[in-house]
Amino acid sequence: MSEEASEEASKEASNTITEIIAPCRLDYTIAAGEAQRPFLRGLAGGKIMGQRCPRCSKVYMPPRGSCPTCAIPTQEEIEISDHGTITTFCIVNLQFYGQAVEVPYACCSILLDGSDLPFFHLVQEVAADQVRMGLRVKAVWAPEEERKPSVESVRYFKPSGEEDAPYDSYKEFVS
């Protein structure tokens, strides 16, 4: 193949469609369920609400309306402390599209005092290399007038200054 013909062929190939970008947009109106409503309304009022299983007494936050172990509905509403313990964490160094926080930052699994379900949240006001398992943290709430029935009412968590929790106090939730 002559150089010219080869160039022509590669030009031809690069002209062939190999990919499409298919747009997708679907609009929803989400309705919060029985268990979510008191939780979300609690956040608007500066409270963290969970639910207790009537059989095994475990407390779930966020509440889903059921106990995954007992497979029965949970209805008893419990206010939970906004202080907790980091059970495990990761440091995010990757910038991605739409990210609101500057890297590196700590994404933590936090067990609130009185809850039996760790959940993920940001921990800030601490250097990434100071974040550790057992670190005690507390919620940083949005100003009262900006609170909504939304998880955004808790901006992030920050160290509370309490002594680290001993491993045994949260090991059930990491092993």
Place this chain on the structure above:
Amino acid sequence: MRDVAIVSFSQSRHVRRDQQRNEVEIVMPVVADAVEKSGLQRSEIGFTCSGSTDYLVGVPFSFVMALDGVGAWPPIDESHVEMDGAWALYEAWIRLQTGEIDSALVYAFGKSSQGDLPAIMSRQLEPYTTATLWPDAISIAALQARVLIEGGHTSERAMAEIAARDRANAKDNPNAQVTGDFEVDTLLAEPYLADPLRKHDCSPISDGAAAVVLVAGERARELTDRPAWIRGIDHRIDSINFGARDLTRSPSAALAAERAGAGVDKLDVAEIYAPFTHQSALLERELGIGNGTRINPSGGALAANPMMAAGLVRLGEAATAIHKGSADRALAHATSGPCLQQNLVCVLEGE
């Protein structure tokens, strides 16, 4: 083949919009009820299989949250299909055939009210040249309706008669959503929703859930007076390229019915999942449903269509007819995909 029976069935009251409960809260009581009716303990259930699609509520992995709600800890043996629950039942039946398990829980749920269901359904089409045009499900069905009407296979009047029949049947179904006596002429005076389809030709949009328990062999007889034995079950598929298909036919439905043994004896009841009236007419022909068979005594999907669960509901309703002794032999049908692309047929018998 191992004898497997549907021993219990439960469903929610299907409604246009359940703003109070999320999917998990809709499915939980239904699952609890089906298990309780079966007489089995949770711990005795060998396998759990569910059918749903996350697109309905727009929440990725919402099926995992539903699994949590039904009790997945300590870990259970489970599976999920992004299909109607009828296909989840098929998977459970296969597992029972292997002999590894003796019982299975199958559930399905759909909360269609949160999104634009006809648009969401376009996401199941061929993704390069069809789904990119965003045709809605009602329009796609209307294309098939016109082929059937202009080809002389049905008529707008015959379609309205099917709607009137199913809605009247649904008067006895406390879980149905669209029920009552309707004059065919009144229905035909309504404007078109998507010419040639009127509103009554389309199944309603519903929020709802269903669950069944399957048990193999002698244990089914111990648990139930009259188990609904699965004598045949089969599913088949036609091309997704509906422009290349003869839309007056559904070869996959006919073949599934044949393989399930639908025609070997008289059918007392047929529960057909036809999301649109013209599809009911076509399916009755392809499935070989004759006179003497009560069609959709529950009202079918035209009376309530909890997406992803409506097929499983057909199996449950057919089984209930056997349990109650109002049928000795029943056919249940489920469909999926554009223009009846995929079809499942199950034949149930009492003894």
Place this chain on the structure above:
Amino acid sequence: MADSNSPRDGTLTAPHVLEFNYTRTVGPVTGRFLTGLRDSRIEGVKTAKGRVIVPPTEYDPDTAEAVTDEYVEVGPGGTVTTWAWVSRPRNLQPLDRPFAWALIRLDGADTAMLHAVDAGDPSAMKTGMRVAPRWRDERIGMITDIECFVPAQ
């Protein structure tokens, strides 16, 4: 969550948008079809039995056998084999005014393809009518390079 709050019935709802553009690898058969569209040409592929499939698929929809590598230009005119009227177009559909969806058998094709027909009114639609594509000026190798079909003689 929860920008709108309807206290009358105690419900709590919020708008939610699922938006993501998929980048799809189309493969050589669909790729050839889309490349044709970009150049305002519609091509089908022949099956071993000699049927012309448009849009082309990698397989014969009847037998599931691989198609041949023989492509043929079809259309651009075609015949409507069935249609449905859309009075209220949805987001992302080809036209923002009432239109018809139609299955269109392009001249020289043995299968029909889905597209929109800009007919103005359902009374202008009829099974068997002739239609022709209205091409976009800027074509990128998508089915939407054909903006829609229009009634033709």
